[in-house]
Amino acid sequence: MADSTCALRIGGAVLFFAVGSRKILWRRKEVLDMIHLQIKYLCLLVACTASTFSQIGWSAEWGNLKGRFIYDGSPPAPKKLVPTKDVAFCGKHKIPDERLIVNPENQGIADIVIYLRRKPSRISPVYDATATAEVTLDNIDCRFEPHVQLVRSGQTLVIGNKDAVGHNTNFTVFANSLPNSLVPALGSFRAKLTETEPRPAKVACNIHPWMSAVVVIKDHPYTAKTDKNGYFEIKHLPVGENMQFQFWHETAGYVRKVTGAKAKVSKKGRVKLNLDGDFDLGEIKVPPAIFE
């Protein structure tokens, strides 16, 4: 008798435990479902907020950097180059000396190169469309057009010749492997650039030794050159990232000893920035001595 009561009790206990635990399990599932639902809504909410933010506050993610370089002295008079070769053709054209161009009206220096020294962690998708584009460097009227060209590795440089005489195009590069090729009259050749170059590369035509150009080859699109009034702008830079920019000029090398910039410029012509939006470096005065 005692035994059967005992067995009944045990059975009851087991039964109770089983039912109870199932109930608990069910409840736990319910709770989990609710949590899932909450997480889903939360995600939806976050996504909505993020997309709204990215639409409204787009400029908060990317910023522009601009500034202007001016010659801190009386501008040197523009010079002309005298062709010594193929005079019959090249002599017909006025060939300006483009190794230093200062605007006589407003002292702006043209063709100063500003580049981000290291590839940033983020590159704006705005630049995706041009990542493998073709960029031209033409021989026109016995000079290079443009005098300074900015290229991103992955892009192709198309070297053209619009003249009636043959040219050759010889690059001084470290990382890329570029030919020194003849470019026949009205001809062209393509050079795919794959590597970032530590320095802006000088370009020469050895047939016409007065011809020179500069090609800046970087593994990111954040390079700029000053226009004829000395202004530059680099657009869509990542915000909140430590970046270092280099100022460089064909004749001066690193653009050193500048004054007036709204950020500290190092001895080697570099400026460290961490943008939280657009930034204007202001008018940067360049001493004439560095071009001598």
Place this chain on the structure above:
Amino acid sequence: MKFKTETNNSCFRFGLCLALAVGMLGCGNETLRFHLDMVWIRSNEDPEVAFQPEQLQNLSNVLGAVFGTPNKPHVLQDSDIGVEKLVNRDLLQLAAGPVWNDPQGKSHGLYRKHCAHCHGVSGDGAGSTAAYLNPYPRDYRRGIFKFKSTPKGEKPTNSDLEKTLLEGIPGTSMPSFVLLPDDEIAALVDYVKFLSIRGEVERNLVLELSDLEEGELLVSDETLEDGKELIQDAVSFVVNRWSRAESKVAIPAACPSSADPRTATGEEMERSITRGYHLFHGVIANCFTCHGETALGDGQLDLFDDWTEELQPKDPERHAELMSLAQRPQPARNLRPRNLRLGIYRGGRRPLDIYWRLINGIDGAKMPQVPMVDPNDPGKPGMSDSDLWDLINYVRSLPYETLSRPAYQSQTDHVQLTKPL
């Protein structure tokens, strides 16, 4: 110039530590060392802030750890970088060090026995006899070689360097070493490659050094790990170029039988040479611009080759300073386009050799490559494969062409050749 290499080599680290330590103790001066490339260092120095002596000592120590000394060259053992695949350690040892013969009669110190008096112990082209030679001996440290089967910017293959050693360079003081046994030639090829890799790594490290802030060391005790990666990157960058040379050889296009000296009839060959004559004076191949209207090599006389150009800043004081740093013989000479009527071809006289000069250009000199027709854009001017063989036939015929042949008419004639385009 960024390359990824993840390696961990305790030997390398130990060597680096040791070299840095030795440098600090200051007992590195007693052993024979490779010279630093002072011209390149000076050219990359900030005009106002010179490199500190400690920085240069550090650079020298780092290079010593990676490449050893002229008596004990070191081959970096790191399979991820692969120097050991390019240069054989035993052959290198045979070429390095002072000159002596072992009891079996085997020669040691081959580089100093055969090469160093002109090319210098460090391969800087400033050996003791350099001043008496024209052209001056080559400086290997830029990693540029002129006579090779690969295009500008690529390295020569082993067979290119062997050919230079076996045949010499006609028209220069570089003799043929054809009488040396094969293993000695192989040892010298490896040693030249070794000196060239060392020199180019040094140049790349100087660029890195010039990027650092004032007085900062390339590799210090604090930056040992970062520095290790920097050096491995610099070495593997140069080594990769050498490793891929074989794959960059220009394979010659088939020569049409009517332009092939072995099969063409006399008449066919004459027509091929005439076509080549017009190409030589045309604005596509443009040969006359530098080699001259009469191919005497007098068309362009004011250029410098890449080695000399580095020593030619406009400022005369600066030029004099660089010349003294280079310990380079004076005066700096202009580049002479080859006189094609002499029948002396520095890179070899075979049609294949001339093919390579035309299709690749001459690295370090200003000779550009000829423009070939772009298959994607056949409308644009350029040369076809058969044009190239015609031009080769003309160049090879030039030593035998009579000088009384009237010169090509005038500048305007050259321009008119573009009309049919």
